[in-house]
Amino acid sequence: MKLHLQFHRDLFDDKFLCRNQLFFVRSLLEKSVQGIAFSAETIEKVIPKLKLLTEKNGFDSILQLMSILHDLSVSSNMRTLSNSTFTNENINFNSRRIEKVFSYMRDNYDKEITLDGVSRLAGMSEVSFSRFIKKRTGKTFIESLNEIRLGHASHSLVNTTHTISEIAYRCGFNNLSYFNRIFKSKNGCTPKEFRDNYAGKKSIVQVKSSK
Incomplete structure (x- = not known):
């Protein structure tokens, strides 16, 4: 219910x-x-x-x-x-560049997002941006993007009947094994266990x- x-x-x-x-x-x-x-x-x-x-x-x-x-x-x-990075609430990183990148990732999490693309968006080189986002957020670009995608995946596991593979691809993960691995690393359980526990x-x- x-x-x-x-x-x-x-x-x-x-x-x-x-x-x-x-x-x-x-x-x-x-x-x-x-x-x-x-x-x-x-x-x-x-x-x-x-x-x-x-x-x-x-x-x-x-x-x-x-x-x-x-x-x-x-x-x-x-x-x-x-994770909090999944929400649509504005997170103040004291950097317009970082906030611009996070807004882009939240809006396009289901599409291909590359380090090259977000670095260009921030007007920086890949090396400079990688250092910059780590310093500002404490997380790498990939970690930040995965948290946003995992947030959407968690909601989908609870609120939809899509298969786990469908959810993975809908949330921007092109490799099911990789999705299962990082989901378990972040949540302490597999996507199936999460769905069984919190949706069933x-x-x-x-x-x-x-x-």
């Missing part, structure tokens, strides 16, 4: 969320941009509250929403589905604060 709950990001302002009592809720909302998987036990606990929320209005609906967010935030078995045996509740 998939349920979608959306609310405006200004519903809870920063001062409100900075209270110590709301630490776990604040952490949950920060992680939510990466996608979060919860166990079946957690889902079973909040589904009745989610259904009841549709019957609430005004102040009662706010209280019900806070109760749901609290239950999700204190769940001990949540897991983010992707477990459920997903998507909580999104809209702009």
